[in-house]
Amino acid sequence: MASFFDSGQVIHSFRGGRTSSSIPPSSGSSFCGTPRLGRTPGLAGTLGIHPAWTPQTEPSVTSATAASVIVAVVEGRGLARGEIGMASINLKCPELVLYQFADTGTYAKVITKLHILVPLEILMPDTASEKGKGTKLYNLITENFQSVAFTAIQRKYFNERKGLEYIQQLCAPEYSTVIMEVQAKYYCLAAAAALLKYFEFIQNSIYAPKSLKVSFKGSEHTAMIDSASATNLELVVNNRDHRSEHTLLGVLNYTKTPGGGRRLRSNILEPLLDVDTINIRLDTIQELLQDEELFFGLKNAIGHFLDIDQLLSVLVQIPKQETVQIAESKITHVIQLKHTLELVPPLRVSARCLQQFDMILEQIKSVINDDTSYMKGSLNMRTQKCYAVRPNINEFLDIARRAYTEIVDDIAGLVDQVGEKYGLPIRTSFNTARGFFIQMKLEGVVLPHGELPADFIKVTKQKNNYSFTTTDLMKMNDRCDEALREIFHMSYVVVCQLLNTVHEHIHCLYKLSDAVSMLDMLLSLANACTISDYVRPEFTDTLAIKQGRHPILERIVGQQPVSNNSYISEGSNFVIITGPNMSGKSTYLKQVALCQIMAQMGSFVPAEYASFRIADQIFTRIGVDDDFETNSSTFMVEMKEVSYLIHNVSDRSLIIIDELGRGTSAEEGVGICHSVCEFLLSLRAFTLFATHFLELCELETLYPNVENQHMEVQHTRTGDTGTERVIYTFLLSRGSSEERNYGLRAAEMTALPSTIIQEAKAISSKVSQQLLVCFSSSDPETQRQRAVYHLATRLLQTARNSRLDPDSLRIYLKGLKRDYEAELQVIGEPVSMETEED
Numbered sequence: 001m002a003s004f005f006d007s008g009q010v011i012h013s014f015r016g017g018r019t020s021s022s023i024p025p026s027s028g029s030s031f032c033g034t035p036r037l038g039r040t041p042g043l044a045g046t047l048g049i050h051p052a053w054t055p056q057t058e059p060s061v062t063s064a065t066a067a068s069v070i071v072a073v074v075e076g077r078g079l080a081r082g083e084i085g086m087a088s089i090n091l092k093c094p095e096l097v098l099y100q101f102a103d104t105g106t107y108a109k110v111i112t113k114l115h116i117l118v119p120l121e122i123l124m125p126d127t128a129s130e131k132g133k134g135t136k137l138y139n140l141i142t143e144n145f146q147s148v149a150f151t152a153i154q155r156k157y158f159n160e161r162k163g164l165e166y167i168q169q170l171c172a173p174e175y176s177t178v179i180m181e182v183q184a185k186y187y188c189l190a191a192a193a194a195l196l197k198y199f200e201f202i203q204n205s206i207y208a209p210k211s212l213k214v215s216f217k218g219s220e221h222t223a224m225i226d227s228a229s230a231t232n233l234e235l236v237v238n239n240r241d242h243r244s245e246h247t248l249l250g251v252l253n254y255t256k257t258p259g260g261g262r263r264l265r266s267n268i269l270e271p272l273l274d275v276d277t278i279n280i281r282l283d284t285i286q287e288l289l290q291d292e293e294l295f296f297g298l299k300n301a302i303g304h305f306l307d308i309d310q311l312l313s314v315l316v317q318i319p320k321q322e323t324v325q326i327a328e329s330k331i332t333h334v335i336q337l338k339h340t341l342e343l344v345p346p347l348r349v350s351a352r353c354l355q356q357f358d359m360i361l362e363q364i365k366s367v368i369n370d371d372t373s374y375m376k377g378s379l380n381m382r383t384q385k386c387y388a389v390r391p392n393i394n395e396f397l398d399i400a401r402r403a404y405t406e407i408v409d410d411i412a413g414l415v416d417q418v419g420e421k422y423g424l425p426i427r428t429s430f431n432t433a434r435g436f437f438i439q440m441k442l443e444g445v446v447l448p449h450g451e452l453p454a455d456f457i458k459v460t461k462q463k464n465n466y467s468f469t470t471t472d473l474m475k476m477n478d479r480c481d482e483a484l485r486e487i488f489h490m491s492y493v494v495v496c497q498l499l500n501t502v503h504e505h506i507h508c509l510y511k512l513s514d515a516v517s518m519l520d521m522l523l524s525l526a527n528a529c530t531i532s533d534y535v536r537p538e539f540t541d542t543l544a545i546k547q548g549r550h551p552i553l554e555r556i557v558g559q560q561p562v563s564n565n566s567y568i569s570e571g572s573n574f575v576i577i578t579g580p581n582m583s584g585k586s587t588y589l590k591q592v593a594l595c596q597i598m599a600q601m602g603s604f605v606p607a608e609y610a611s612f613r614i615a616d617q618i619f620t621r622i623g624v625d626d627d628f629e630t631n632s633s634t635f636m637v638e639m640k641e642v643s644y645l646i647h648n649v650s651d652r653s654l655i656i657i658d659e660l661g662r663g664t665s666a667e668e669g670v671g672i673c674h675s676v677c678e679f680l681l682s683l684r685a686f687t688l689f690a691t692h693f694l695e696l697c698e699l700e701t702l703y704p705n706v707e708n709q710h711m712e713v714q715h716t717r718t719g720d721t722g723t724e725r726v727i728y729t730f731l732l733s734r735g736s737s738e739e740r741n742y743g744l745r746a747a748e749m750t751a752l753p754s755t756i757i758q759e760a761k762a763i764s765s766k767v768s769q770q771l772l773v774c775f776s777s778s779d780p781e782t783q784r785q786r787a788v789y790h791l792a793t794r795l796l797q798t799a800r801n802s803r804l805d806p807d808s809l810r811i812y813l814k815g816l817k818r819d820y821e822a823e824l825q826v827i828g829e830p831v832s833m834e835t836e837e838d
C-alpha cells in the first residue's frame with residue numbers, strides 16, 4: 001500500500017478541475033489503518049470522495065440510480081494519440097468493463113461513454129494535466145463532468161502489464177476468454193491497473209481471486225447515440241425538469257429491481273445492432289403479452305429480488321480489516337444470498353442452472369438455519385443475524401446466544417417492572433441508533449405530579465409518543481451489544497468459510513443477476529405495451545411506420561396524439577419537412593428517432609405497423625439553446641453538432657436535423673443548410689430535415705432521393721372582427737408547405753404594434769426576393785458546375801441502386817440527360833452530350 005504513495009504528489013483530487021489538493025507524502029499508513037474508508041470523513045473530505053463511496057450493507061432500490069461507477073481513462077501518446085483505453089467498475093456490481101477504441105478529435109465517443117456510465121469519480125494520469133495545462137481530452141472531460149470528482153493518478157500506475165496480471169488473477173474462470181480479447185489492448189489494460197489499485201486503496205478491500213466478471217466492450221455491438229442527441233431526445237433525462245419522468249426511460253420503466261432499471265437505461269442509451277438478438281427479445285415480449293398468467297407470475301417473482309449486483313459486489317470483496325460492522329454485514333449478505341437463491345425456482349431457469357443454484361443453496365443450508373430469512377425492520381434483521389448459524393457448529397456461539405436471549409428477556413422484565421412501579425402504559429422498543437428503549441403514548445396518560453419520573457432519561461417527544469430510557473436499561477443495552485459482538489464475530493468465521501466454498505460457483509450468480517435484470521427489463525417493456533397500443537416492429541431496408549405516435553407526448557397528454565405515417569427508403573432517403581411554428585415538426589422528428597431506438601432495444605413501438613432499417617448511429621441536431629456550460633453561442637453549438645455529424649456519419653445512420661442555421665442570418669442559414677444537405681445527399685443515411693427555409697424545398701427538383709413533406713394547418717376566421725385563427729392539424733402531407741410569412745402572422749396575434757408588423761412585412765418581402773435571386777442566378781460558371789455536380793451525384797446514386805432493371809435504368813438515365821441539358825440551356829451553354837444512340 002505504501003508504495004502507492006511513495007512520492008509526494010501522487011493523487012490530486014478535485015471537482016471539476018477547479019480546485020486541487022494533494023495527499024501528503026507517506027500518509028498511506030494512516031489511511032490503511034482506517035477500517036471503512038468511505039466512512040472516514042477526513043479522508044473522504046481530503047479526496048473529495050462522494051458519500052456514495054460508503055459501502056452499503058443493504059442493497060436498496062432507491063439507491064440504484066445514484067452514481068456508483070469509477071472510471072479510469074487514458075489516451076495513447078505520440079502516434080497513438082486518439083487511441084482511448086477505459087476501465088470502469090461499479091461499486092454496486094462487481095463487473096470490470098474494459099473499453100478501447102479510436103476516437104476523433106472531438107472525443108465524442110469517450111464523452112458519450114462517460115455520460116452513459118454516470119461516473120462517481122474519473123481517474124486520469126497526472127500527465128494529462130501537467131503544469132496546469134491540460135490535454136484536450138482532459139479539458140473536455142473536466143468541462144463536461146463538472147460535478148464529478150476527478151482524480152489524477154501517477155502515470156506509472158497506468159501499467160498494462162500490471163493490468164493483465166490483475167485480470168488473470170481476478171477474472172472468474174467462466175469469463176476468462178476476455179483475456180484473449182484484451183491481452184494486446186494496452187490502453188484498457190493500463191486503465192484497469194490504475195483503477196484496481198485505486199479501488200483497493202479507497203475501499204480498503206480486495207476482490208477475491210477468480211471472482212470478478214471481466215468484459216470487453218468494443219463500440220461495434222451497439223448503436224452510437226452521442227450525448228447531445230440523448231439529451232435532445234430526452235432519452236433518460238427531461239430537459240426542463242430533471243426529476244420529471246417525461247422521458248423515454250420514464251415511459252418504459254416498470255422495472256422492479258435496481259438491476260432491471262439499470263439495464264433498461266443502458267439499453268435506451270445503447271440500443272442493439274444485432275437483429276437476431278432483438279428478435280429474441282421481441283419474441284419474449286410477445287409470449288408475455290399472450291400469456292397473462294406467465295406475465296403476472298414472473299412479475300410477482302421478480303419483485304422479491306434484491307439488488308443481486310450489489311450483493312455480488314460485497315460477496316466478492318475481501319476486507320483488509322475485520323471489524324464488527326464488517327462481520328455483521330457479511331452475515332447479512334449470506335442471508336440475502338439465501339433469500340435470493342430461494343426465489344430462483346419460479347423463474348423457470350434451465351435445469352442445469354437450477355442444479356447449480358440448488359448446490360449453492362445446499363451449501364448455505366448446511367451452515368445457516370432453514371428458517372433464517374431476509375426481513376424488513378432492524379430488530380427483525382438483528383434477530384435473524386444472531387440466530388443465522390445453525391446450533392452445534394460452534395459451542396461457544398451457542399452459549400453466547402443463550403446469554404443474549406437471557407439479556408433480551410431481562411430487558412423485557414425490567415421494562416414491565418418500571419411500568420408497574422409508576423403505573424404507566426410503557427412498552428419496549430428498538431432501533432439501530434438507540435438499541436432497546438422505552439416508548440409511551442401521550443394520549444390518556446396521567447403522569448404522577450404532571451411530569452415524567454426523574455429516572456426516565458434521554459427523553460424525546462415525537463408526535464404522540466414519549467421515548468426515553470433508564471440507567472439500568474442502558475447498562476443492559478451495553479451487555480446486549482457485547483453479547484452480540486461475540487455472536488457476530490463467531491458467526492463471521494463460520495460464514496467466511498462458507499463463502500470460500502460459494503466463491504467457486506460465483507459465475508452462476510453473475511448469470512442469475514444477468515437473467516433477472518434482463519427478465520425484469522423485458523417484463524417492463526411488455527408492461528408498457530399493456531398501457532398503450534404498441535406493435536411489434538420488423539427489420540427491413542426501409543423505415544416505414546404506419547400511424548406512429550410520439551411515446552412521451554402520448555404519456556404526457558394522457559390521450560393519443562395525432563399519429564403520422566413515415567416512409568424512408570434508399571431511393572428516397574432525404575425528407576425535408578416544412579410547416580409553420582408550432583405545427584408539430586420537431587415532435588414528429590423526435591417521434592421517428594424514439595421509435596427507432598425503441599425498436600432497436602427490442603421493444604414494441606407506438607404505431608399500427610412499423611418496419612426499421614437498423615441504424616448504426618443516431619444523430620440529432622435539435623434545439624436552439626445556448627450552452628452556457630461550455631460558453632458557446634447558439635450558432636457555435638449548432639456548428640459543433642453539425643461538424644461532429646459530418647465527421648462521423650455513415651451510410652447506415654439515422655439523422656434528425658431541426659431548424660439548422662437559425663442561429664445566424666437568413667442568407668448564411670440557407671447557405672449552410674444547402675451545403676450540409678448536399679453533403680448528406682451523397683450518402684445513403686436516412687435523413688429527416690425540418691426547416692423554415694422554404695428555399696431548400698428546391699432540392700426535390702434537383703435530387704431524386706429528396707422528398708418534400710409538410711405539416712398541414714388550416715385557417716378560420718373568428719368573431720365579428722374576422723380575426724384569422726390557425727388550426728394545427730399535426731398531420732404530415734406530401735409537398736412543401738404553402739404557408740408563407742407564418743412568423744409574421746404569429747407576431748400579428750401578439751400585442752406588437754401594427755406599424756412594426758407592417759414594416760417587418762415590407763422588409764421580409766424584399767429580403768426573400770433577394771435571397772431567391774442569389775439562390776437561382778449566380779454566374780454561369782457556378783451554375784455549370786452545379787449542373788455537373790447534380791449530374792454526378794445522381795449518377796453515383798444510380799450506380800449504388802443496383803436493384804433497377806436495365807429498362808428502368810435506361811429510362812432513368814434518359815431523364816438525367818434531359819435535366820442536365822435543360823440546366824445547361826438555362827445558362828446558354830452549348831449542349832454537347834452525345835445522344836443515347838451514339
Ligand SMILES: Nc1ncnc2c1ncn2[C@@H]1O[C@H](COP(=O)(O)OP(=O)(O)OP(=O)(O)O)[C@@H](O)[C@H]1O
Nearest residue numbers: 561562563579580581582583584585586587588730
Ligand atoms: N402529433 C401531435 N399530436 C398532438 N399534439 C402535437 C403533435 N405534435 C405536436 N403537438 C403539440 O404541438 C406543440 C408544438 O409542436 P412542435 O414543437 O413539434 O412544433 P414545431 O413545428 O417544431 O414548432 P417550431 O417550428 O416553433 O419549433 C407541441 O408542444 C405539442 O404539444
